[in-house]
Amino acid sequence: MEEVQRQRTDLRQSSYKIALKRINPTDGHVELYYISYKEYLLTDVWDKLRKKILQRDGHRCVICNSNHHLHVHHRTYENCGAEDDNDLVTLCSSCHKTFHRIGILK
Numbered sequence: 001m002e003e004v005q006r007q008r009t010d011l012r013q014s015s016y017k018i019a020l021k022r023i024n025p026t027d028g029h030v031e032l033y034y035i036s037y038k039e040y041l042l043t044d045v046w047d048k049l050r051k052k053i054l055q056r057d058g059h060r061c062v063i064c065n066s067n068h069h070l071h072v073h074h075r076t077y078e079n080c081g082a083e084d085d086n087d088l089v090t091l092c093s094s095c096h097k098t099f100h101r102i103g104i105l106k
């Protein structure tokens, strides 16, 4: 698991699993469960985080200031499931696409 977590490639194409914590309803203990990146993007955890980052960035792309088709981009996937605010940034779909194509932000 450890070496998989350091993987820096685009997770949307990989079978990478993200560890999330939840309380086991039966015994009340915190346990880890694993979901794919795609599934993660559908969770409440991500939804809340996404909204927080959009709000922090004023619902604007940090590169071009557009307020259309905003995405929240992971600057690193290393902390997926327990992201630091600094790991995430708001981008419009066009800057986001550019980033994932050429790997840098202009």
Ligand SMILES: [Zn+2]
Residues within 6 Å of the ligand: 072, 073, 074, 096, 100
């Ligand atoms: Zn991205």
Ligand SMILES: [Zn+2]
Residues within 6 Å of the ligand: 061, 062, 063, 064, 065, 066, 091, 092, 093, 094, 095, 096
């Ligand atoms: Zn943009």
